[in-house]
Amino acid sequence: MDGLLINTEDLYTVAHNSMLAEHGKGPMPWSVKITLMGLPGTESAKRFLAWSGLPYTPEEYYAETTRRLEELFPTAEFLPGARELLTYLDLHGVPIALATSSHAHTFRLKTGHLHDAGFAFFKKHIVTGDDKRVAPGRGKPHPDIWYVALESLNKEMLENHEETEPIKIEECLVFEDGVPGVTAGIAAGATVVWVPDERAIDAMGNDKAEELISGHGEILKSLKDLDLSKYGL
Template sequence: MASTNTPPPPIRAALFDMDGLLIDSEDLYTTCTNTLLSRYARPPLPWSIKAQLQGRPGPQAGQIFHAWAQLPIPVDQFLAEQTEIQKELFPQCQPLPGVLDVLEGLEVSGVEIALATSSHAGNFELKSSHLPHLFCYFELQHRVLGDDARIPPGKGKPAPDIYLLALSTLNATLRGKGEPEISPEECLVFEDSVLGVESGRRAGMQVVWVPHPELLIEYRGKEKDVLAGLTGEHKEDEEQQLKSIETEVAQGKRKVGLPGEVDDGWGTLLNSLEGFPYGKFGIENPVQD
């Protein structure tokens, strides 16, 4: 397992998901989707399905959605209509509670910061261009998007690749400065999705899970499994990818790739980023009394 039941070390890097974690775009996604479903006399998107879409790259999420929705229109038409609604809604995205304070606090405390989102470049621009006061904390070379060519096909979340890539961008900068590199266990992943938590745990990193209240209801009683990355919510193609990763770990070809263990202390559930507990992660609290 990723933690081997050892106490987690102090944090040197924070790696952030975006949708539903930094900004309120998950609720806007729901509004967009339900608008289209209503247009074609289909019921609203339930959280049991939405939970499977969160964190996944667009193509994989699309397969799950269309298998459930059974819309009477071609996928291309759906995507075109969806894009028009997103162009209207996404520029309305706003930071979620506590986000700006945490980003400032981490920066003041000397923690390195990177972004790791499944959103592709076009949607990222729609969601972020009007929020320079938020995304200024993420330098361009430390932003990893869902359509980044460096992420192999099929290796989106819940595979660990996107978070390992985000860490590699930070270490490239540190090497250029002659500073010590950061190891995966010194990273704290911030996620709202179940698959994203698994991705972070499989990357050998510590994880903070900040779920939407409705998602938390959906996983009531399974919180500990989520924090360990053990929910098994991946689909068949993802299952094959993860088994391949686990085989490479067993053969010594990879150092990370396995999920964690229940109650191993490497996963933390927070209802919000407000009042973030810096000390829990070995980070000096930037707020002076």
Template sequence: MGPKIRACIFDMDGLLLDTEQVYTDVTNELLASYGKPNLPLEIKAQMMGRPGPYAAQVLIDWANLPVTASEYFAETSKRQTELWPAVRAMPGAVELIQHLKEHGVPIAVATSSHRRNFELKSAAHVDTLFAHFGEHIIVGDDPRIPTGRGKPYPDIWLLALNTLNTSLASTNPSHTPILPSECLVFEDSVLGVESGRAAGMNVVWVPDGRIKAVFEGKDEEILGVDGAHIAVDELGHLDLEGYGLPRMRIGELEN
């Protein structure tokens, strides 16, 4: 039995939306143009979850590219912009978000994506996914996040929780603030797991199988040994009841 959970906060890229393959494909196109090999999974894993400029620098340093982070963005953003509208929701994402919303569980998004990219990626999924979060969507360039304090720092998760508590208190003056220890963070990247743990929250790691293979044998290092943080292979495979949340069966919303 896990801790009693009162709110859930979600990453977006690779967790709610299948955007990571776009990043990989466009990066490989750029690398090929400079005569470089494809992006190794080990480097990809280091980039995932970081704010854009920091992720770009990891790539530039590894490949010894003759570009700055700004130039990298200029070369890749046009192609990414063409592809973002076609990204799909990850398996189980729509069902889980709708389920939590229907049962009154406070939910929020905390993504390293900047506002413009968030809007491009989410445009085809507003009704089924992102409308359920209302105003509780925190993006990587939110001015309330201090410069240099993106993931793996905990600031974005704590800001998301603060927006939930503020909203709940505005409609219920007797609202007891939700504590970080009463939050469940959903992440696909190791850096995201690190940042969720740093926020004092409970983390569900939902990694791509190929990325998880990079970290084979390191579950205890990533998740700790106290049982507060776990890994599942798909959003719909989490035992919600173990956290005091309403049980869900994938497909129940369509029945």
């Protein structure tokens, strides 16, 4: 979701940099940013504090950045191609689920004003970072969140008595922008469509990026560049 469907990764950067500036540091480089993207909040805070040396516990830092972000999240907007993709998939009856490291409270802040514009298409198939179906400590880069999302889709088909075989993870496309999510999607056994920020690739290096995705999917500059015909859609 963050950095793939909506521009909230930019809002996270604003919050981190404001904290750094108050201590005479910053801004946060992309070499650090890419290690935080897609991680659960407290895990992201731990990594950020290990780099920055700011005088907070992970819990304190997470709480303070969350407070600042709560004012920013309602301004979130769809990224190019995101709303069009969701609309297309819904129109053609393609089952979709959302698996995000964001907790339920922040998810609502980020998407409430965008619900009717696209997030309504996910219906009840939304797995957040604090979802009890995902064991503690098993968020991205572990694959568990993707399995839970797929289970939700298959459960609905069973309840509706649809005459079809359950969807297999190998038949799924996982859309991601961050390395932890890409790693999780590959570990799950899905095909990954990776849409990273170009600054992330610059920081990571093209060779490392290609090595990570090699044989498991593709890298796109934007969701607008997605060729769904490659996947029979």
